Amino acid sequence: MSREIVVVWAGRHLRRGWEELxxxxxxxxxxxxxxxxxxxxxxxxxxxxxxxxxxxxxxxAALPDPCWAIALDRRGRALSSEELxxxxxxxxxxxxxxxAFVIGSDLGLDEAILGAARERIxxxxxxxxxxxxxxVLYEQLYRALCIERGIKYHRQPx
Numbered sequence: 001m002s003r004e005i006v007v008v009w010a011g012r013h014l015r016r017g018w019e020e021l022x023x024x025x026x027x028x029x030x031x032x033x034x035x036x037x038x039x040x041x042x043x044x045x046x047x048x049x050x051x052x053x054x055x056x057x058x059x060x061a062a063l064p065d066p067c068w069a070i071a072l073d074r075r076g077r078a079l080s081s082e083e084l085x086x087x088x089x090x091x092x093x094x095x096x097x098x099x100a101f102v103i104g105s106d107l108g109l110d111e112a113i114l115g116a117a118r119e120r121i122x123x124x125x126x127x128x129x130x131x132x133x134x135x136v137l138y139e140q141l142y143r144a145l146c147i148e149r150g151i152k153y154h155r156q157p158x
Contacts, residue, residue, distance in 0.1 A: 003092040004034040005141060008062045009103035009134050010055040011039055018131040025138035032145045033092070038062050047107065056110025059102055067100040069117045071109055072133055076120030084121075084140055085147035101141075103133050 022037065029035045040058045063069055068091055079087065091099050102113060106129070114120065123136055146153035 003095065004036060004064075004098040005029065006036045006038055006064055006067065006098050006100040007103065007134065007137060008038040008040060008059055008100055009130060010059055010105040011041070011130060015131060018135060021135050022138050025135070025142050028142045029138070029145060032149065035141075052104075052107045052110045053112070055105055055107065056113040059104075059109070059113050060116060063100050063102070064098045067098045068095050069100050069102055071102045071114050071117035071120045072104075072123070072137065073109060073114060073120040074122050074125055074127055076122035078122045078124060081140060081143050082147060085144035088141070088144045089148045101137055103130055103137065105130050 026035050026037060040055070040062045088099065102109065102117060104110075104113075123133065123140075128136065143153060145151075
């Protein structure tokens with residue numbers, strides 16, 4: 001049941017501080033399941049629809065085929081940590097291919113990639129910077145795996 005988890009994200013550059021934090025969680029996750037980080041840099045410049053479209057195409061091309069693509073989108077379904085653990089465990093058990101999480105750049109995700117995703121999840125209605133969203137995703141994936149395996153990392157809220 002150790003299906004690969006892939007995090008595909010759009011960004012213009014890697015910032016060392018963020019990468020160190022994410023790498024720490026990837027190492028923790030890798031003790032339980034294979035995990036891969038797939039940064040994507042789109043060629044189009046600017047801040048408009050053309051760049052978002054180019055990023056969407058690059059993200060789609062970087063996704064494993066086949067995969068269960070989950071887009072991170074503030075309009076998606078919000079899950080508790082326990083719900084994410086249950087959902088991820090069920091997916092990894094029932095779906096024989098990688099589970100891929102897709103994170104957009106500072107422009108968000110193109111509608112084409114949102115439409116192609118099998119589902120959308122949200123970390124809440126607030127907008128998070130894409131670097132912060134990636135870190136939160138890795139922490140929540142690690143937390144979900146700990147919940148699933150009964151490892152004492154997650155604590156129930158009061």
